Amino acid sequence: MIQTPKSLTLHIGIFGRTNVGKSTLVNYITDQKTSIVSSVPGTTTDSVFKTMELLPIGPVTLIDTAGLDDKSMLAKERIEKTNHIFTMADVAVIVAEANEWTEYEKNLMAELSSRKTPVMILVNNYKNIELNNKFISEISKYKYQVSSIAKGQRDAFLNEFKKIIFEITPDEILNNLPLTDVIIKKYQTVVLVVPIDLGAPKGRIILPQVQMIRAILDINAIALIVKDSELKQCLDNFKMPPDLVICDSQVVKKVTDIVPKNIKVTTFSIIFTANRADISEMMNGIEKIKNLKPGDKILIAEACTHHASTDDIGRIKIPNLVKKYLGFDVHFDVTAGQEYPKNIKDYALVIHCGGCMINKKQMVSRMNYAVENNVPVTNYGIVLSFVNGVLERVMEPFKSLILK
Ligand SMILES: Nc1nc2c(ncn2[C@@H]2O[C@H](COP(=O)(O)OP(=O)(O)OP(=O)(O)O)[C@@H](O)[C@H]2O)c(=O)[nH]1
Ligand code: SF4
Ligand SMILES: [Mg+2]
Structure with a gap:
């Protein structure tokens, strides 16, 4: 469990008014003092993330958020932080007081339903008020009433809680494999090309590659891993050609030259992007590259922060290759971390990383946000393949997913 990447866990957002008992609930579920609890409204300021195993669902990340009903200046910052959690919650729990369904809860429901986030309502029953079932039945059939300090009831509560969360979680999230059902079939052979250059982390293989190996094993296919320097020899040794070669985007030109x-x-980055975002939309982003003008601004968006190397893919390689392709200068900015800059509309294009550190919901939210602001989005692997003249070939395995 410790090893399961957070991006692959089900994200459960806990929302509700200040002081309604959200943090108490998270501590009750985790059976730990995960969040600070107090009678002062607005205690939780930064969202608190807690990953735990919740069988049969599997690993989940509980996100205790700050209430949004406080009108103070300080609350503004908290509200932004909680709004950010809407972009990543796969399912939501609204903690409410018995028989209190105010504008606040109604707005919360509207926000979550606009994002197609399934909701469970948890009524905090510590005042022992008999629940007027009617008011909540009209809103959701998924509800439960609990006093989150009643120790003797924790097992019964957890069983019911897990049952409801399991029921409301869409199947595609529960069985989220990196598109192996589209591009790889049972018993097929896949060669993974993993360059071990100076930029490669010492002593380990990076997350998307590890996740791909696991996904291939999960569908009973065969994975063979090789460096780009041994690829030709590896292919020459096959009696039957492999069904697919997946390479790091940075060696896509070299690999497509070698592979008959x-x-x-295709590339790891494209598989992950196709699994987590609208690949047709990403292809529209490529159309935009063809029409860029001198001086246009391009946003390189990375979903996590890391120390950039001297030949960093987002900061150095992609900007240089795009400028070379265009034959004139354009301006690149880099954003690293979970939020876009506020001036997103200033950009002609967003080039997004594979997003291996964020969940699918967040990747989709990030894409949609750019598109809603009329900024086309594309992806690292797609851009690198495009400027190297091999885009058509690496997109071939996904042609059933691309809308013309
Ligand atoms: N007696 C009792 N008190 C509870 C229960 N749930 C929450 N409380 C109390 O209600 C107060 C607020 O609880 P919190 O869990 O901090 O509420 P919150 O929703 O996280 O509040 P903010 O972080 O301010 O948004 C605390 O004093 C809790 O001890 C419960 O089931 N029984
Ligand atoms: S920058 Fe993007 S692709 Fe790279 S490690 Fe971070 S989330 Fe993953
Ligand atoms: Mg709290």
Whole structure:
């Protein structure tokens, strides 16, 4: 469990008015003092993330948020932080008081339903008020009433809580495999090309590659891992050609040159993006590259922060290759971390990383946000393949997903 990447856990957002008992509930579920509890409204300021195993669902991340009903200046910052959690919650729990369904809860429901986030309502029953079932039945059939300090009831509560969360979680989230059902079939052979250059982390293989190996094993296919320097020798040794070669985007040109035309090739980054975002939209972003003008601003968006190397893909390689392709200068900004800059409309294009550190919901939210602001989005792997003249070939395994 400790090893399961957070991006692959079900994200459960806990929302509700200040002082309604959200943090108490999180502590009750985790059986730990995960969040600070107090009778002062607005105690939780930064969202608190707690990952735990919740069988049969599997690993989940509980997100205790700050209430949004405080009108103070300080509350503004908290509200922004909680709004950010809407973008990543796969399912939501609204903690409410018995028989209190105010404008606040109604707005919360509207926000969550606009994001298609399934909701469970948890009524805090510590005042022992008999629940007027009617008011909540009209809103959701998924509800439960609990006093989150009643120790003797924790097991019964957890069983019911897990049952409801399991029921409301969409299947595609519960069985989220990196598109292996579209591009790889049972018993097929896949060669993974993993360059071990100076930029590679010492002593380990990076997360998207590890996740891909696991996904291939999960569908009973065969994974063979090789560096780009040994790829030709590896392919020459096959009696039957492999069904697919997946490579790091940075060696896509070299790999497509080596791999015979009858063998399909794509990149890790494209598989992850296709699994987590609208690949047709990403292809529209490529159309935009063709029409960029001198001086246009491009946003390189990375979903996590890391120390950039001297030949960093987002800061150095992609900007240089795009400028070379265009034959004139354009301006690149980099944003790293979970939020976009406020002036997103100033950009002609967003080039997004594979987003391996964020969940699918967040990746989709980030894409939608740019598109809603009329800024086309594309992806690292797609851009690198495009400027290297091999886009058509690496997109071939996904053609059933691309809308013309
Ligand atoms: N007696 C009793 N008190 C509870 C229960 N749930 C919450 N409380 C109390 O209600 C107060 C607020 O609880 P919190 O869990 O801090 O509420 P919150 O929703 O996280 O509040 P903010 O972080 O301010 O948004 C605390 O004093 C809790 O001890 C309960 O089931 N029984
Ligand atoms: S920058 Fe993006 S692709 Fe790279 S590690 Fe972070 S989230 Fe993953
Ligand atoms: Mg709290």
